[in-house]
Amino acid sequence: MIQVQNVNKKFEKDIVLKDISLKVDKGSIYGLLGSNGAGKTTLLKTISGIVKQNSGTVEIERKPVFENIPLKERIIFLPDTLFFFSQYTANQMAKFYQNMYPNWNQNRFVQMQNLLDLDPNKKIHRFSKGMQRQVAFWLALCAMPDYLILDEPFDGLDPVIRKKIKSWVIQDVAEREMTVIVSSHNLSEVEDICDAVGIIHRGNLLLEKELDDLKSDIHKVQLAFKQETNDDIFAGLHVLHQEKRGSVYVCIIRGEYEDIEKQINQFNPVVFDILPLTLEEIFIYEMEGAGYAIENILL
Numbered sequence: 001m002i003q004v005q006n007v008n009k010k011f012e013k014d015i016v017l018k019d020i021s022l023k024v025d026k027g028s029i030y031g032l033l034g035s036n037g038a039g040k041t042t043l044l045k046t047i048s049g050i051v052k053q054n055s056g057t058v059e060i061e062r063k064p065v066f067e068n069i070p071l072k073e074r075i076i077f078l079p080d081t082l083f084f085f086s087q088y089t090a091n092q093m094a095k096f097y098q099n100m101y102p103n104w105n106q107n108r109f110v111q112m113q114n115l116l117d118l119d120p121n122k123k124i125h126r127f128s129k130g131m132q133r134q135v136a137f138w139l140a141l142c143a144m145p146d147y148l149i150l151d152e153p154f155d156g157l158d159p160v161i162r163k164k165i166k167s168w169v170i171q172d173v174a175e176r177e178m179t180v181i182v183s184s185h186n187l188s189e190v191e192d193i194c195d196a197v198g199i200i201h202r203g204n205l206l207l208e209k210e211l212d213d214l215k216s217d218i219h220k221v222q223l224a225f226k227q228e229t230n231d232d233i234f235a236g237l238h239v240l241h242q243e244k245r246g247s248v249y250v251c252i253i254r255g256e257y258e259d260i261e262k263q264i265n266q267f268n269p270v271v272f273d274i275l276p277l278t279l280e281e282i283f284i285y286e287m288e289g290a291g292y293a294i295e296n297i298l299l
């Protein structure tokens with residue numbers, strides 16, 4: 001388990017992380033979302049033990065991460081700007097990783113080579129940007145990390161490779177309880193793989209939610225009534241958003257579905273439909289509730 005408690009980080013006078021606390025359970029995937037400059041990279045580097053916080057604690061399996069070599073041998077941080085030694089091939093990088101990471105899996109390295117269709121003897125800097133990113137994932141996953149920290153990892157990958165790599169990551173989470181944190185400025189890029197999502201803005205963690213909780217607690221309903229109605233129909237319901245199109249109401253309501261149904265049925269609706277709600281819509285209303293416009297933060 002990764003546990004971050006009351007972490008603050010300053011660069012000179014700039015406070016970049018402000019009292020951040022979060023928890024990532026073993027074998028789960030946590031999405032860290034935020035706009036440019038929000039503090040994602042700094043937080044991920046702090047969690048990976050590359051950057052030291054000014055105050056607060058960052059622990060993995062209840063041990064501090066910074067300068068903890070045995071722990072860091074089990075963590076891979078994949079930065080948004082990739083680094084390879086100049087002139088190195090994937091094979092040469094693999095040898096380097098083999099010395100760094102005790103759990104390195106050479107069989108997996110050979111198997112993945114066929115699936116990725118990359119020449120392991122070609123100098124990495126001669127590959128395209130997207131291919132270099134594939135090499136980075138290839139090496140990262142063969143190091144068999146228990147903790148995989150990914151900073152904007154899917155930029156530059158085509159949809160087919162992106163899907164393949166996501167499925168490998170999910171497989172390692174399912175089969176060997178790897179724990180993953182993945183940052184992005186785009187919710188739709190990570191929503192299909194995350195168990196929980198946190199939104200960071202100007203160094204503050206504004207919102208943190210398990211996706212299952214989010215989806216079960218919020219409903220979009222379409223309603224119409226025979227007679228003219230007033231707002232009594234919504235009394236006692238937690239309505240996050242409401243609009244009327246002709247005689248039809250479309251509402252976003254927080255709460256248990258059964259309670260919503262009971263309340264609405266008292267007014268004999270002629271239309272009462274539940275509509276699908278995208279994760280993006282859920283976040284728009286969640287952020288509104290927290291007093292922020294999501295388009296200023298994520299889109």
Ligand SMILES: Nc1ncnc2c1ncn2[C@@H]1O[C@H](COP(=O)(O)OP(=O)(O)OP(=O)(O)O)[C@@H](O)[C@H]1O
Nearest residue numbers: 011016034035036037038039040041042043080185
């Ligand atoms: N080494 C550093 N020295 C000084 N300031 C830094 C340093 N690293 C980051 N910052 C500042 O910290 C803030 C957060 O940067 P960070 O890279 O963590 O954001 P981010 O959310 O990852 O942004 P992006 O999506 O653009 O990559 C920015 O204002 C940045 O200028």
